Amino acid sequence: MxxxxxxxxxxxxxxxxxxxxxxxxxRIGRDLAxxxxxxxxxxxxxxTLSEKPDRRWELRELAAKMEWSRSRLSHxxxxxxxxxxxDKEPDPQDARGCLLHLTDDGxxxxxxxxxxxxxxxxxxxxxxxxxxxxxxxxxxxTRIADLPx
Amino acid sequence: MxxxxxxxxxxxxxxxxxxxxxxxxxRIGRDLAxxxxxxxxxxxxxxTLSEKPDRRWELRELAAKMEWSRSRLSHxxxxxxxxxxxDKEPDPQDARGCLLHLTDDGxxxxxxxxxxxxxxxxxxxxxxxxxxxxxxxxxxxTRIADLPx
DNA sequence: CTACTGTCGTTGACATGTCATCGAATGACT
DNA sequence: AGTCATTCGATGACATGTCAACGACAGTAG
Numbered sequence: 001m002x003x004x005x006x007x008x009x010x011x012x013x014x015x016x017x018x019x020x021x022x023x024x025x026x027r028i029g030r031d032l033a034x035x036x037x038x039x040x041x042x043x044x045x046x047x048t049l050s051e052k053p054d055r056r057w058e059l060r061e062l063a064a065k066m067e068w069s070r071s072r073l074s075h076x077x078x079x080x081x082x083x084x085x086x087d088k089e090p091d092p093q094d095a096r097g098c099l100l101h102l103t104d105d106g107x108x109x110x111x112x113x114x115x116x117x118x119x120x121x122x123x124x125x126x127x128x129x130x131x132x133x134x135x136x137x138x139x140x141x142t143r144i145a146d147l148p149x
Numbered sequence: 150m151x152x153x154x155x156x157x158x159x160x161x162x163x164x165x166x167x168x169x170x171x172x173x174x175x176r177i178g179r180d181l182a183x184x185x186x187x188x189x190x191x192x193x194x195x196x197t198l199s200e201k202p203d204r205r206w207e208l209r210e211l212a213a214k215m216e217w218s219r220s221r222l223s224h225x226x227x228x229x230x231x232x233x234x235x236d237k238e239p240d241p242q243d244a245r246g247c248l249l250h251l252t253d254d255g256x257x258x259x260x261x262x263x264x265x266x267x268x269x270x271x272x273x274x275x276x277x278x279x280x281x282x283x284x285x286x287x288x289x290x291t292r293i294a295d296l297p298x
Numbered sequence: 299c300t301a302c303t304g305t306c307g308t309t310g311a312c313a314t315g316t317c318a319t320c321g322a323a324t325g326a327c328t
Numbered sequence: 329a330g331t332c333a334t335t336c337g338a339t340g341a342c343a344t345g346t347c348a349a350c351g352a353c354a355g356t357a358g
Contacts, residue, residue: 073307228313
């Protein structure tokens with residue numbers, strides 16, 4: 001095989017996949033904004049924060065978990081704080097650090113948003129994939145995403 | 150099935166797939182920037198322009214083909230024009246319109262970039278997917294991307 | 299304790315995308 | 329021809345992300 005070019009099959013599969021890569025997040029993001037006034041980034045922050053029992057994460061830990069840069073999360077957290085979705089607390093363990101805390105308002109917004117979001121993910125993605133396909137997709141995704149950067 | 154929630158399988162597959170949705174374009178985009186100084190958006194414009202024999206498209210046609218907004222393409226084209234990759238010509242068929250034209254420099258940059266990009270797509274994606282998986286991925290991608298918006 | 303090295307979150311400059319709006323040109327209808 | 333709704337690309341305001349700095353603090357070695 002000449003690895004410098006793509007076969008017709010590869011080319012078409014890659015094109016189709018790239019289309020999905022753009023279209024799917026865009027559609028789900030629009031649903032989220034329409035139904036709940038949240039961006040996909042907002043939702044990811046809120047839902048990840050809600051995973052901790054006390055709804056608190058160190059900024060850098062949360063950034064690492066979401067695979068965001070600290071800068072990105074710092075900017076985004078400032079905007080979410082201005083909207084009252086989260087607040088910031090000093091980290092008692094490390095005076096450099098900062099704890100992000102999901103407010104009651106933020107939690108309420110998340111709880112309102114979650115069912116709509118699930119419907120969106122279902123209707124735009126899961127409903128159109130068989131169980132076998134979903135298992136394969138998961139295997140492929142994990143395999144590729146786990147490759148070194 | 151309770152459609153208001155995700156099963157454990159669905160949840161994990163959706164998580165894994167979302168990771169791929171973010172990581173794969175990011176990696177290929179970084180390769181492109183490093184190897185050729187182009188963004189993924191730049192590359193898409195250049196390669197789509199190069200598909201036409203005369204290397205010219207009306208702005209709105211090109212935008213439709215790439216599924217971009219005219220505003221986005223107008224902004225991006227202005228930046229690419231400033232770098233000498235494309236130029237703009239009046240449309241002889243429609244005085245409102247504007248033809249985007251791939252310059253010789255732009256074409257040269259594309260030709261330099263293409264082989265590296267192919268290697269990148271191969272090493273970060275195609276090499277890790279079997280022919281069967283690729284066929285299924287293409288089918289799924291087309292099925293989902295073709296859904297109404 | 300002191301010095302050095304590294305990590306923390308923040309910040310500002312910049313690149314890129316969205317959205318609403320604009321003037322100019324088009325096309326359809328009378 | 330004249331009117332009017334529509335479409336063209338451009339533009340400015342804004343949201344969001346990257347990157348390279350920064351001061352503050354932590355941790356380690358002497």
